Amino acid sequence: GESVGLHLPTLSVQEGDNSIINCAYSNSASDYFIWYKQESGKGPQFIIDIRSNMDKRQGQRVTVLLNKTVKHLSLQIAATQPGDSAVYFCAENEGFQKLVFGTGTRLLVSP
Amino acid sequence: ETGVTQTPRHLVMGMTNKKSLKCEQHLGHNAMYWYKQSAKKPLELMFVYNFKEQTENNSVPSRFSPECPNSSHLFLHLHTLQPEDSALYLCASSQGGTQYFGPGTRLLVL
Numbered sequence: 001g002e003s004v005g006l007h008l009p010t011l012s013v014q015e016g017d018n019s020i021i022n023c024a025y026s027n028s029a030s031d032y033f034i035w036y037k038q039e040s041g042k043g044p045q046f047i048i049d050i051r052s053n054m055d056k057r058q059g060q061r062v063t064v065l066l067n068k069t070v071k072h073l074s075l076q077i078a079a080t081q082p083g084d085s086a087v088y089f090c091a092e093n094e095g096f097q098k099l100v101f102g103t104g105t106r107l108l109v110s111p
Numbered sequence: 112e113t114g115v116t117q118t119p120r121h122l123v124m125g126m127t128n129k130k131s132l133k134c135e136q137h138l139g140h141n142a143m144y145w146y147k148q149s150a151k152k153p154l155e156l157m158f159v160y161n162f163k164e165q166t167e168n169n170s171v172p173s174r175f176s177p178e179c180p181n182s183s184h185l186f187l188h189l190h191t192l193q194p195e196d197s198a199l200y201l202c203a204s205s206q207g208g209t210q211y212f213g214p215g216t217r218l219l220v221l
Contacts, residue, residue: 032208034208034209034210036212041214042214042215043115043117043201043203043212043213043214043215044154044201044212045212046209046210046211049208049209089153089154093208097142097144097159097161097166097167097205098156098167099156099210100153101153101154102153103152103153104153
């Protein structure tokens, strides 16, 4: 079946560095993608989304890049802070109200 | 916070107990969802409700029984659960593509 996967389960960075979290998807018909952040003891929190007619979208300190040719999605976090430590999920819209989530990447930020 | 609340936040129950999880959204959304989140697994969609009508049941065992009395409230009734049902149960709501999640109920079945 279709799946959303993440390349790395854990990413460790130093405070102030830029972080890049990657995601591969396999459903070429997906037209909408979302990144979520989940901190310990909390539910997933929406970070940023992107539609398939775009290849880049920027938010506050975050940028999402979409490469439809290789079915790859990435989340870039600028000047990573300790508060960015969390698990990050990508999700693709597989159909009406049907999001498919990856297993997540844990981001660890050390001071 | 996201505008989606869940109670209780933590629940311990025996396999013969009956309990209910509650979710409320204050966002004016028309769709609500139940997800199960287990360790090292992707989020698993359980149920979807649109305007109080169930539109998705993702092959969930009958020991989980959802209820949606109105567009703002969603319940998950639990009975005769198994230890493997221990997980974080997340509620979400949406109006369109983006789903907004509550904090979850951490369930432990003994």
